[in-house]
Amino acid sequence: MIRRAITVFVKEIRDALRDRRTALMVLVASVVIGPLTLVLVAQFVSGLEERASTLKVRLAGGENAPALVNFLQRADVDIEKAPEDYIARVKEGTLDAVIVVPRDFHERWLAHEDARMELVFDDSRTEAAPAIRQSERLLEAFNHETAYLRLMARGVSPSLNDSLKIDRVNAATPRQKGAVLLFLIPMFAILAPLLGGMTLAIDATAGERERGSLEPLLANPVSTAAFAMGKWLAAWASAVAVAVITLAGFVLAAALYAERKLPALLQFGVPELARFVAIIIPLAAFTSAAQMLISTYGRSYREAQTYVSYLATAVSFVPLIVMFSGAKEAPWQAAVPALGQLMALQRVLRGDGLSVFDAVVPAGVSFALAALAVAAVARLLRDERIVFGRS
Numbered sequence: 605m606i607r608r609a610i611t612v613f614v615k616e617i618r619d620a621l622r623d624r625r626t627a628l629m630v631l632v633a634s635v636v637i638g639p640l641t642l643v644l645v646a647q648f649v650s651g652l653e654e655r656a657s658t659l660k661v662r663l664a665g666g667e668n669a670p671a672l673v674n675f676l677q678r679a680d681v682d683i684e685k686a687p688e689d690y691i692a693r694v695k696e697g698t699l700d701a702v703i704v705v706p707r708d709f710h711e712r713w714l715a716h717e718d719a720r721m722e723l724v725f726d727d728s729r730t731e732a733a734p735a736i737r738q739s740e741r742l743l744e745a746f747n748h749e750t751a752y753l754r755l756m757a758r759g760v761s762p763s764l765n766d767s768l769k770i771d772r773v774n775a776a777t778p779r780q781k782g783a784v785l786l787f788l789i790p791m792f793a794i795l796a797p798l799l800g801g802m803t804l805a806i807d808a809t810a811g812e813r814e815r816g817s818l819e820p821l822l823a824n825p826v827s828t829a830a831f832a833m834g835k836w837l838a839a840w841a842s843a844v845a846v847a848v849i850t851l852a853g854f855v856l857a858a859a860l861y862a863e864r865k866l867p868a869l870l871q872f873g874v875p876e877l878a879r880f881v882a883i884i885i886p887l888a889a890f891t892s893a894a895q896m897l898i899s900t901y902g903r904s905y906r907e908a909q910t911y912v913s914y915l916a917t918a919v920s921f922v923p924l925i926v927m928f929s930g931a932k933e934a935p936w937q938a939a940v941p942a943l944g945q946l947m948a949l950q951r952v953l954r955g956d957g958l959s960v961f962d963a964v965v966p967a968g969v970s971f972a973l974a975a976l977a978v979a980a981v982a983r984l985l986r987d988e989r990i991v992f993g994r995s
Contacts, residue, residue: 605833608826612834613841620804620842638792638850639857645788651731661739662686665705669721671713672705675746694726700735701725703743716754789854789872790949791923793847793880794942797888798895798916800846801839802909805895808835809981810908818991832896832982836974839892847884851877872953879952886967886974887945891919893977900984922946938965941973 659679664686666673676683686702693699704722712719723743725736752762812818822831858872895912902908922942938944944966951958984990 616838700732797843801843810902843888886970
C-alpha cells in the first residue's frame with residue numbers, strides 16, 4: 605500500500621505544480637507578508653524607543669513657571685514652546701503632549717497654595733505614549749523636589765515623607781520582553797500550514813470530484829486507503845513547505861533588519877527556526893488531513909473552499925484569543941491542536957526550556973487526529989454519494 609500511496613503522492617504534487625499561478629501566489633505571499641510585517645513592527649518599536657530616550661517637553665505658558673523651567677534645564681531636558689493651536693495639533697497627532705501652565709501658577713506655588721497645571725494629550729494615539737509618560741515623570745519629579753525643599757526649609761527631614769521605597773526588579777530577560785513583540789511569528793507559524801495545504805487538499809478531493817476525474821481514478825486497483833494517504837501526504841508536504849518558507853523569511857528579515865534595530869529584543873535565528881519547524885510539522889499533518897476531510901463533503905471546489913475557510917477562521921482566532929484573554933499556560937492546553945503548538949512556540953521564542961510533555965503531547969494529538977481524518981476520507985471515498993455526487 606505504501607508504494608501505491610507514494611505513486612498517488614507524486615501524481616498530486618505534479619498536478620499542483622502544473623497550476624503555476626496558484627503556486628506562485630502562495631510562494632510570494634509566504635515569503636513577503638510575514639517578514640514585511642516584522643520589519644514594520646521593528647520600525648514602529650524602535651521609533652517609540654527613540655522618542656522615549658529623547659528628553660523633550662513642550663510648554664505652553666512656560667514664563668508662568670520659572671521654577672519648573674529651571675528644574676527642566678537642570679535635568680538637561682529640551683524645552684520647546686508650544687504653538688497657540690496646541691490642542692488642535694495634539695488631536696491631529698503632530699504634537700504628542702503639551703504641559704500647560706496657568707498665569708497664576710508661580711504666585712500660588714510661592715504661596716504654598718494648590719498650584720495646578722494641565723497635561724494635554726491624546727492617548728488614543730499609541731505613538732504618543734512615550735512622550736506622555738515622560739512628561740508625567742518629569743512633573744512628578746518636579747513635585748517631589750518641591751516637597752523636599754519645603755520640608756528642608758522647615759527643618760524636617762525629607763525622608764519622613766518617604767516611608768516606603770520601592771526598588772523595581774524586572775525578572776523578564778530582554779529576550780522574553782522581545783517575545784511579546786514577536787507575537788507575529790507564532791501566529792504566522794500556525795496559519796502557514798493552513799494556507800499551504802489548503803489548495804492541494806481541496807483540489808485533490810472536491811476538485812477531482814467536480815472535474816469528474818475521481819471515478820476513473822478510483823477504478824484503478826488501488827485501495828481507497830492508499831488514495832487517501834497519498835493525497836494527504838501531498839497536502840501535508842505542501843503545508844510544511846509553505847510553513848518552512850514563511851519562517852525562513854522571518855529569519856532573513858530578523859538578520860538583515862530587525863535585529864539591527866532592536867538587537868536585545870528581536871532574536872529569531874536558525875536554532876529557533878529548527879524548533880519551530882519541528883513543532884509545526886505535526887500540526888501541518890492534522891490541518892491537511894482535516895482540510896481533506898472537510899473538502900470531501902464539498903460537491904465543488906468553491907463549496908469546499910467555503911467549508912475549509914471555517915476551519916482556517918477558527919484556527920486563526922486561537923492566537924488572538926490567547927493574546928487578548930490573558931490566559932495562563934495550563935497542561936490541558938497541550939492537548940488542543942493549534943493551542944498546544946502555540947504555547948510551545950511561545951516558550952521557544954521566550955528562550956524557556958521546552959519539556960518533553962510540551963513537545964510530545966501536541967504532536968501526538970495532532971498525528972492521532974490526522975490518522976482518524978485520513979481513515980474517514982478513505983471510508984468516504986467508498987461511498988457512491990461522495991464519488992458520483994456533483995453540483
